[in-house]
Amino acid sequence: MKRAYLDNAASTPIRNEVVKVMTNTLKYSLGNPSSVQHSYGREARSILEESRICVAKNIKASPSEIIFTSGGTEANNLVLRSSILDLEIRHILTSQLEHPSVLQTILDLSLRYKISVNFISIDKKGVLDFNNMEEVLKKNIYKKTLVSLMYANNEIGNLLEVEKVIFLCKKYNAYFHSDTIQVVGNFPINVKKLSFDFATASAHKFYGPKGIGFAFIRNNILKKMKPLITGGFQEYGIRSGTENIHGIAGLSEAIRLSYCNSTSHIKKIQNLKSYCISELKKIIPNIIFNGLSSHPDKSIPSILNFLYPTKKNHLLYFHLDLMGVSVSKGSSCHSNLKKKSHVIQSITDKFLLNQTMPIRISFGIFNEKKDVDLLVEALQKIRK
Incomplete structure (x- = not known):
């Protein structure tokens, strides 16, 4: 049976080159990177630090600003929790469209440490109201504030107007954290030019392994931070525990390869998306994106x-899967198929939501037009 994997925002296929690098690291790098007294340990340390340099180079950061984690969720938690504990943040400004690893962590922090939280107003397209953002920042100017906003929304794809956010953060002396998990490795990013204070990433979103990611933390902030995981001095003392060397090596190779051919990959995916839009319009009258x-x-x-x-057919995704098409309703962190995505609920009126089901298609570098054709064909069969 023909199959089309169109859920790359949840997880991407791992590149063969990455598998090779990881396999070689597992086979031949047996030392602990903290055991620098002997050559085995120094070799592992070399892989670790060369990987750190590679990651930093590709997002225009300093190697000392890269902290390896177990993935994007841990990276987001590290940033948010450390901000409260070490930077004395007492106010968080975010949006209702963020990933659960941000929203649920902020909720926990607000209850545990009595942190005030505001949500920026959004319109029906999920666009932030920057006048409202400035109003809230101005009102809380005497509180230490962290702004946490996703660079590219993982469900509806909206790109954040980062320059506007950074301008307001600087104007009102607020820290800025961006969940860049859908961006890193898939879209150009320059953390130095954009003046991020924090950014987070996960390797399995850019054709690398699962279970490994990183947090970018600006050097002047990193010096103020204390470890959340104690018991060692790994990752500049911020995250104790023996580093996942083969995972880190895989992440490094994945990000290197992603940015080697990023222009052609982006163009290919843009063309696929345009083709998909035109084909969907043919079969669904008055389609709502x-x-x-x-x-x-x-x-x-x-x-x-x-x-x-x-109408309320949560089996839609299973029907598509049986026809060989893998898509999702939104974030893979929502396991309840009957429950609508919090992002879609935030921007869609209830009547329309009860008459429809959201479908998120996410393209990757291994997709072709035939995958879109299979999707369209499957949707036509389901409609009949």
Whole structure:
């Protein structure tokens, strides 16, 4: 049976070159990177630090600003929790469209440490109201504030107007954290130029292994931070525990390869997305695309999200899977198929939501037009 994997925002296929690097590291690098007294340990340390340099180079950071983690969720937790404990943040400004690893962590922190939280107003396309953002920052100017906003939304693909956010953060002396998990390795990013204070990433979103990611933390902030995981001095004392050397080596190779051919990969995915939009319009009259996902310049190329006309049929995704098409309703962190995504609920009126099901298509470098054709064919069969 023909199959089309169109859920790359959840996890991407791992590249063969990455598998090779990881396999060689597992086979031949047996030392502990903290055991620098002997050659085995020094070899492992060399792999670790060369990987750190590679990651930093590709996002335009300093190697000392890269902290390896077990993935994006841990990286987001590290940033948010350390901000409260070490930077004395007492106010967080975010949006209702963030990933659960940000929203749930902020909720926990607000209850545990009595942190005040505000959500920036959004319109029906998921676009932030910057006047409201400035109003809230101005009102809380005497509180130490952290702004946490996703660079590219993982469900509707909206790209954050980062320059506007950074301008307001600087104006009101707020720290800025961005969940860049859908961006790193898939879209150009320059953390130095954009003046991020914190950014987070996960290797399995850019054709690397699962269970490994990193946090970018600006040097002047890193010096103020204390470890959340204690018992060692790994990762500049911020995250204790023996580093996952083969995972880190795989992450490094994945990010290197991603940015080697990023221009051609982005163009290919943009063309696939445009083709998919045109084909969907042919079979679904008055199709509604969620957020800005169908906008060529205001959304990340890899994500397209739309409402499929069907009343409360949560089996839609299974039907598509049986026909060989893998898509999702949104974030893979939502396991309840009957429950609508919090992102879609935030931007869609209830009546329309009860008449439709959201479908998130996310393209990757291994997709072709035939995958889109298979999706369209499957949707036509389901409608009949």
